[in-house]
Amino acid sequence: MATKEEPLLKVNNIEVIYEHVILVLKGVSLNVYEGQIASLLGANGAGKSTTLKAISNLVKAERGEVTKGTVEFDGKRVDRLFAPALVKMGVIQIMEGRHTFEHLTVEDDLLTGAYTRGRDKKGTKEALEKVYTYFPRLKERRNAKTGYISGGEMQMCAIGRGLMAKPRIMLLDEPSMGLAPLLVEEIFEIIVKLNKEEKVGMLLAEQNAAMALEYAEYGYVMENGRVVLDGDAETLSDNADVKEFYLGLTAVGKKSYRDVKHYHRRKRWLA
Amino acid sequence: MAFFFEVLITGLMVGIMYSLIALGFALIFKASDVFNMAQGAMSLFAGLALVGFLHQYMHLPLWLALLCTVGVMTIWAYVIVFVVLKPLVNRPPLMLFMATFGVMYLMEGIGQSIYGTQAKGLNIGIPDNSFEVAGIFMSSFDLFFAGVAAVLVAGLIWFFQKTRNGRALRAVSDDHEAALSVGIPLLKAWYLTWIIAGIVATVAGVAWGTRLGVQFSLSYIAFKALPVLIIGGLDSIPGANRPLFQALRSVRKRDS
Numbered sequence: 001m002a003t004k005e006e007p008l009l010k011v012n013n014i015e016v017i018y019e020h021v022i023l024v025l026k027g028v029s030l031n032v033y034e035g036q037i038a039s040l041l042g043a044n045g046a047g048k049s050t051t052l053k054a055i056s057n058l059v060k061a062e063r064g065e066v067t068k069g070t071v072e073f074d075g076k077r078v079d080r081l082f083a084p085a086l087v088k089m090g091v092i093q094i095m096e097g098r099h100t101f102e103h104l105t106v107e108d109d110l111l112t113g114a115y116t117r118g119r120d121k122k123g124t125k126e127a128l129e130k131v132y133t134y135f136p137r138l139k140e141r142r143n144a145k146t147g148y149i150s151g152g153e154m155q156m157c158a159i160g161r162g163l164m165a166k167p168r169i170m171l172l173d174e175p176s177m178g179l180a181p182l183l184v185e186e187i188f189e190i191i192v193k194l195n196k197e198e199k200v201g202m203l204l205a206e207q208n209a210a211m212a213l214e215y216a217e218y219g220y221v222m223e224n225g226r227v228v229l230d231g232d233a234e235t236l237s238d239n240a241d242v243k244e245f246y247l248g249l250t251a252v253g254k255k256s257y258r259d260v261k262h263y264h265r266r267k268r269w270l271a
Numbered sequence: 272m273a274f275f276f277e278v279l280i281t282g283l284m285v286g287i288m289y290s291l292i293a294l295g296f297a298l299i300f301k302a303s304d305v306f307n308m309a310q311g312a313m314s315l316f317a318g319l320a321l322v323g324f325l326h327q328y329m330h331l332p333l334w335l336a337l338l339c340t341v342g343v344m345t346i347w348a349y350v351i352v353f354v355v356l357k358p359l360v361n362r363p364p365l366m367l368f369m370a371t372f373g374v375m376y377l378m379e380g381i382g383q384s385i386y387g388t389q390a391k392g393l394n395i396g397i398p399d400n401s402f403e404v405a406g407i408f409m410s411s412f413d414l415f416f417a418g419v420a421a422v423l424v425a426g427l428i429w430f431f432q433k434t435r436n437g438r439a440l441r442a443v444s445d446d447h448e449a450a451l452s453v454g455i456p457l458l459k460a461w462y463l464t465w466i467i468a469g470i471v472a473t474v475a476g477v478a479w480g481t482r483l484g485v486q487f488s489l490s491y492i493a494f495k496a497l498p499v500l501i502i503g504g505l506d507s508i509p510g511a512n513r514p515l516f517q518a519l520r521s522v523r524k525r526d527s
Contacts, residue, residue: 056452058448058451058452061360061361061447061448061451061457062361062448063361082456083451083452083454084451084454084455084456087452087453087454088454092452092453093452094452095448095449095452099446099448099449099452100449101441101442101445101446101449101450102445102446103441103444103445104438104441104442104445108438108441109442111435111438112438112439112442112450112453112455113453114435115435115438115439115453115454115455116453116454119435161453162453165453165454
């Protein structure tokens with residue numbers, strides 16, 4: 001994107017080390033602009049989740065640390081802040097695997113998302129109504145324990161909970177994980193709607209590259225703890241390597257499994 | 272038959288005394304997945320502190336002494352969370368469990384150095400008369416603490432179900448990291464939990480201390496509350512107050 005304005009979120013060459021020894025991110029840089037949907041693609045273990053956690057500072061809760069580089073949000077350096085402080089600023093991570101609070105009802109679960117609003121009862125109530133208009137399913141299930149609702153509803157609950165905290169940017173970690181294709185589409189539609197109507201920036205970590213590139217404006221491809229490729233969603237979708245390795249297409253079209261044995265194409269970015 | 276009911280009622284009363292302690296275990300286990308070995312020591316220390324404020328070192332009025340005791344338990348909560356547990360966040364629960372052992376010995380040791388080792392009487396002016404209702408003897412003292420326990424449990428249930436902080440504590444107990452991701456600071460939540468556990472321990476310490484005298488065996492009476500926990504559920508606050516099992520236990524004991 002040829003935007004001249006300063007990015008809302010600016011990740012500058014960060015390195016993350018877990019337990020003081022395990023080097024997971026080896027210099028990741030990316031930008032997310034106000035109201036943009038950016039996606040972070042890559043296979044298992046590429047470092048997508050860690051990148052998101054480094055931004056939201058949840059790495060610290062897993063004994064990880066940002067050892068080099070900086071994270072800036074809205075012009076301020078945030079990589080030394082405590083995770084709840086970032087939530088207060090509007091940086092909200094929706095964790096992978098739908099971490100709802102299983103003993104809480106859907107409504108209570110959503111209300112925990114408003115914790116950083118303090119005693120603002122009116123704002124909390126309005127936010128709750130808003131979440132219910134985006135996710136009517138949650139309203140129907142409001143008194144069910146989140147441990148007993150379906151996977152799709154859990155994901156909606158997790159996103160709705162994030163919405164309660166006045167987000168300016170949401171870091172979504174694999175929202176499509178383990179969901180039926182139809183539900184994935186529904187969730188992505190809502191993400192786009194939130195982005196348009198609530199002006200929430202989105203950074204989307206996804207293995208489902210086809211889906212992510214369809215909905216995002218910009219994409220970053222990660223491998224082995226590095227960003228190896230980035231570009232507009234269309235440019236990336238046209239890239240031969242991305243097609244081959246992430247979208248399962250070749251120059252001739254859909255790949256046949258008969259050809260797998262003769263798999264010789266090298267990734268050009270790993271010289 | 273009257274004898275049966277008398278034993279049943281007495282058993283229920285004793286069970287409620289145990290459930291006061293079980294409540295403290297359940298609170299901390301719920302919030303931090305830690306079985307708190309120091310729960311009994313907390314009751315002991317609260318009892319000792321109250322005796323100190325009331326009879327031994329100062330002669331404060333009861334309400335002020337109770338307030339000061341809760342203050343002392345708040346200081347303990349701070350030390351436990353920010354000095355002992357903070358470096359152990361995200362370590363296996365077993366490590367936190369072992370740390371609470373240390374806290375138990377520390378509390379007993381400091382308690383002995385400040386207040387001495389002999390058993391002390393604690394009198395907060397609740398009469399221990401027995402009276403008869405429909406042929407069953409009851410103790411006014413037991414009834415009083417049954418009432419206190421009921422109020423305490425009702426208050427805690429209200430706090431956990433209806434308030435913003437209570438909801439946050441429930442969230443923390445379900446999933447630490449997810450709680451952090453919605454902006455609930457873990458250590459602050461733990462601090463709050465340990466303060467509440469300290470208050471519950473104070474009530475238990477007063478109840479047991481008045482009954483048996485404040486002495487070091489109070490620290491171990493806590494473990495007799497374990498059956499209540501197993502029956503009621505280690506992470507259930509309403510469950511901790513199911514004294515029926517204790518009642519049945521005492522019925523069997525007296526019959527044999």
